[in-house]
Amino acid sequence: MADTSIYETAFAGRPRYPRPASIAKADVAVIGGGLTGISAALTLAEAGFRVAVFEAGRIGTGGSGRNGGHLCQGWSSDFSKISRQLSSEDADIAWQTGMEAVDLVTSRIAAHGIDCDLRFGYLHAALHDRQMRDLDAEQAEWESRGYGHFTRLEGSAAMAAHIDSTAYVGALHDTGCGHIQPLKYLHGLAAAASRAGAMICEESPVRAIRRGRVKTLVLGDGSEMSAGTVLLCGNAYLADVALPEMKARLAPVTSSVLATKPLSNNMARQLLPTGAAVADCNAALNYYRIDAENRMIFGGRASYSNVEFGNVEGDLRRRMAQVFPILADVEAEQVWSGRIGITVNRIPHFGRSDDGIYFVQGFSGHGVALSGQAGKIMAEAVIGDATRFDVMSSLRHMPFPGGPLRTPALALGMAWFKLRDRLKI
Ligand SMILES: Cc1cc2nc3c(=O)[nH]c(=O)nc-3n(C[C@H](O)[C@H](O)[C@H](O)COP(=O)(O)OP(=O)(O)OC[C@H]3O[C@@H](n4cnc5c(N)ncnc54)[C@H](O)[C@@H]3O)c2cc1C
Numbered sequence: 001m002a003d004t005s006i007y008e009t010a011f012a013g014r015p016r017y018p019r020p021a022s023i024a025k026a027d028v029a030v031i032g033g034g035l036t037g038i039s040a041a042l043t044l045a046e047a048g049f050r051v052a053v054f055e056a057g058r059i060g061t062g063g064s065g066r067n068g069g070h071l072c073q074g075w076s077s078d079f080s081k082i083s084r085q086l087s088s089e090d091a092d093i094a095w096q097t098g099m100e101a102v103d104l105v106t107s108r109i110a111a112h113g114i115d116c117d118l119r120f121g122y123l124h125a126a127l128h129d130r131q132m133r134d135l136d137a138e139q140a141e142w143e144s145r146g147y148g149h150f151t152r153l154e155g156s157a158a159m160a161a162h163i164d165s166t167a168y169v170g171a172l173h174d175t176g177c178g179h180i181q182p183l184k185y186l187h188g189l190a191a192a193a194s195r196a197g198a199m200i201c202e203e204s205p206v207r208a209i210r211r212g213r214v215k216t217l218v219l220g221d222g223s224e225m226s227a228g229t230v231l232l233c234g235n236a237y238l239a240d241v242a243l244p245e246m247k248a249r250l251a252p253v254t255s256s257v258l259a260t261k262p263l264s265n266n267m268a269r270q271l272l273p274t275g276a277a278v279a280d281c282n283a284a285l286n287y288y289r290i291d292a293e294n295r296m297i298f299g300g301r302a303s304y305s306n307v308e309f310g311n312v313e314g315d316l317r318r319r320m321a322q323v324f325p326i327l328a329d330v331e332a333e334q335v336w337s338g339r340i341g342i343t344v345n346r347i348p349h350f351g352r353s354d355d356g357i358y359f360v361q362g363f364s365g366h367g368v369a370l371s372g373q374a375g376k377i378m379a380e381a382v383i384g385d386a387t388r389f390d391v392m393s394s395l396r397h398m399p400f401p402g403g404p405l406r407t408p409a410l411a412l413g414m415a416w417f418k419l420r421d422r423l424k425i
Contacts (some may be wrong), residue, residue: 005066006259006295006334007183014187017059017194019201026052026199028382029217029227031206031241033057034064035182035367036360037233038189038200039375042108045196047383052225053198054217056205059190062237065183066338067368068257068287068299070277071105072122072177073149074098076366077346079141082395090391095145097377097388101369102176104376105185114188117292121276122177123153125168131281132170139172149176162274167323171278179277179289182368189372209241211355229382232359233375235367236341243357248399249349250361256337257299258316259291260330268294271324286319295333296320312337340365343397348374350393358382358389362397 017033028044030037033055044051055061075082075098083091109118126132132154139150153159154170162173194200205220214226232238236252263271268290272278277289286300298320301312313335321328343349343362348370352358358381360374367374374392381389 003066003336004334005183005257005336005338006297007065007181008060009334010293011181011183011187014059014183015191017055017190017200017202019054019204020199023052023199023201023225025226026050027227028052028229028231029054029206029215029225030231030233031217032062032233032235032238033059033190033200033202034062034233034235034237035186035189035371036064036235036375036378037231038186038193039372040231040233040379041198041200041375042189042193042196043376043379044382045193045198047379049383051198052227053193053200054204054206054219055200055202056220056237056239058202059200060183060186063235063338063340063363063367064186064371066257066336067182068277068297069179069182069289069291069368070122070177070279070287071102071118071180071369072366073102073147073174073369074142075347075370076364078138079145081345082347085395086391090394093388093391097373097392098370099147101373102178104373105180105369108189108192108372109185112188112192114185114192116185116188117181118178118185119180119275119292120175120178121274122174122179123162123171123276123278124174125163125171125278125280127167127280127282128169134281135170135172147176149174151175162272162276163278164271164273165323168280173276177277179291180368181291205239207240209357211357213355215355215357229356229358231375231378231382232357232361233378235361235363235371236339238361243351243353243359245351246349246359246361249343249397250341251343251400252339253342253365254303254337255299255340255365256301256312256316256335257297258313258320258335259333260296260298260327261333262294263290263296263330265294267326271296271326286323288320288323296324296327296330344400345397347395347397348392349397350374350377350389350395352381352389352393
């Protein structure tokens with residue numbers, strides 16, 4: 001699997017966070033230095049907790065430093081899957097929590113002066129009539145709850161104002177969503193957390209946790225540290241220390257991204273005149289945007305079997321050329337892959353053990369904004385207000401069928417959705 005994202009290459013001089021020699025104990029140990037873990041650490045440090053983050057690689061090694069950069073509102077699933085499990089009061093809390101995810105990003109960018117190329121504007125694009133009807137249903141549901149950022153686009157004239165492609169029958173244009181350079185954002189948060197007193201430790205894998213009222217973390221080099229509370233923020237990358245109830249409820253899926261060489265200003269403006277990010281409505285979707293350097297950042301090609309098959313770059317190019325034929329021969333600057341954690345119902349899985357281990361996982365490809373919100377909610381629960389955490393952790397999560405064979409079972413299930421998308425039914 002290609003493993004260096006364009007964000008890492010372009011931000012080679014990003015700060016390092018070596019582990020301080022003196023860490024022996026903390027109030028809270030956070031495992032995972034992605035958006036979830038760093039967000040939780042920032043909230044906890046700002047509240048005066050002694051918090052240490054342990055990251056196996058460098059900050060952003062996981063999904064947070066290698067995603068498409070799409071900044072999306074709300075939860076990743078149809079909201080009725082959440083609301084039908086809750087009282088109307090709790091459903092309102094869950095709705096509001098999802099809706100505040102992007103606001104949290106913008107307020108933190110402003111509060112900490114983070115330069116991360118934030119841009120608003122998004123197209124949820126329909127490839128055929130059934131997808132347009134699904135978007136209509138989503139618009140009706142979201143607007144009935146007060147969301148006021150959608151404009152319905154149907155037909156080529158309406159679409160042409162936003163995208164130079166004949167691939168779509170219509171779209172919802174959404175001014176509440178947008179895109180960012182995710183690694184720059186994550187590093188902005190990490191710097192803020194560090195300034196607030198969080199100890200951030202890169203190259204510090206946690207190999208085991210000895211449970212009890214006080215937990216002992218055993219690190220890769222054999223050293224140990226203790227903490228009263230532990231937050232598991234490793235999502236699809238969580239190695240060694242997942243709780244048993246987490247494992248069967250998360251399936252890692254590989255997604256890949258291609259960054260072109262920078263396009264000319266004219267070409268960039270021609271392809272996406274309003275600078276919106278775009279995602280189609282297929283189960284194995286294409287998602288793309290033009291970044292601040294005019295590169296097309298084109299993602300797609302999910303592998304539900306987690307076997308890297310064929311030519312990743314060739315496949316992404318083919319997908320990109322189907323949307324924008326003019327890009328068929330454009331030079332690629334970088335191609336990389338990463339692991340997305342999905343749950344059966346596509347709702348993030350929150351939980352905690354009786355002895356003070358909290359977790360969240362399974363953002364289902366929708367975590368750039370939500371993971372920060374999830375980290376904050378976990379931190380709030382530790383600080384003493386578990387209202388939002390309790391609502392989210394009350395949602396039921398089915399294990400994936402197939403036990404250890406769940407990835408092939410998932411691949412089989414996804415084959416049906418992909419076929420449905422191909423047949424446009
Ligand atoms: C290719 C790709 C494209 C995506 N595109 C989008 C998008 O455009 N929009 C969107 O909203 N979402 C997208 N996502 C999903 C989004 O990136 C994730 O939901 C989000 O980054 C999850 O953040 P996290 O902090 O929970 O996990 P991660 O960012 O994965 O961080 C987990 C970290 O935990 C560390 N870790 C694991 N185990 C241990 C251990 N034992 N000890 C120490 N450290 C450990 C890992 O090294 C890793 O850095 C994409 C994901 C991928 C892979």
